Amino acid sequence: MVTKVIAIAILVFTALTQEALADAARGKLLYESRCVGCHSVDHNRIGPMHRGVVGRKAGSVKGYDYSPALKASKIVWNVTLLQKWLANPEALIPGQDMGYAVDEPRDRLDLAEYLATLK
């Protein structure tokens, strides 16, 4: 029982620490450096537009030609899922088209937090 409580406390502490460390401003800089080759906030380009991505069903931006895998996905994007996507898109949604991944967890968190500000 004590072990379980400690484990839960560690998980909660880790989550809170990660949230505290999240830096959307840094995420914006990362976005400008790494994402704008294919994405824009308000326009579909090589990749779909990002405004409103958090809370949106995957593969649902109007006018963007998604892979069948994205179209069929039931995922609704949130900050946690965006981090998983950025870590390894193919692992999250096999058959998708994005060959780009973000190696560092801190970068993924900040990017996801920035994307969450695009409402």
Add this chain to the structure above:
Amino acid sequence: MKSIVIGEALSRRNFLATTATLSAGTVALLAGNSALAQGMAGNAAADVGILNVALGLEHEAINAYQLGAASGLLQKPVLDIAVGFQSHHKAHRDALIATIQKLGGKPVEEKKLDDYAKALNASALKSQSDVLDLAARLELGATNAYLGVIPSFKDTALAKVAARLAADETMHWTVLTNALGRPLPAAALTFGA
């Protein structure tokens, strides 16, 4: 502006030689790889997906330079460089299409110029600096995109092709940054990070 002239002096001939080598090298590479030539199974399909994203980038770059060239905002030496860079992107496009087809894939099609104009917010371009800034942002984005997908290729020869494409985009970005009067990165290892 001097830097543009210097860049031009680096020679369109050399650029074209480079891209011609890329096209021939890529096709020869694939022609000599029977595993890849056998179709779209498994790894090849994944690589085609990445190559098609790259092709989308090249279509966009070609049209971005077209929008810049047709804007009337570029002075003659800058216009010549823009057209030269556009020719590199056309060579990239042709190499990618040949590679995708060799792998048994279907190359993604180019959109209409108006679609690119809307997506790139071309109506906001009011000066030569605006055009150069857009081009520089796209070239940097393409550089980082190519560097970022290198680890995803199942075939390392295709990863090398992506690295060569990234090198061309970096060259473009460097010349454009110089033309804009902006400093080059002070630190090392800024690309792809």
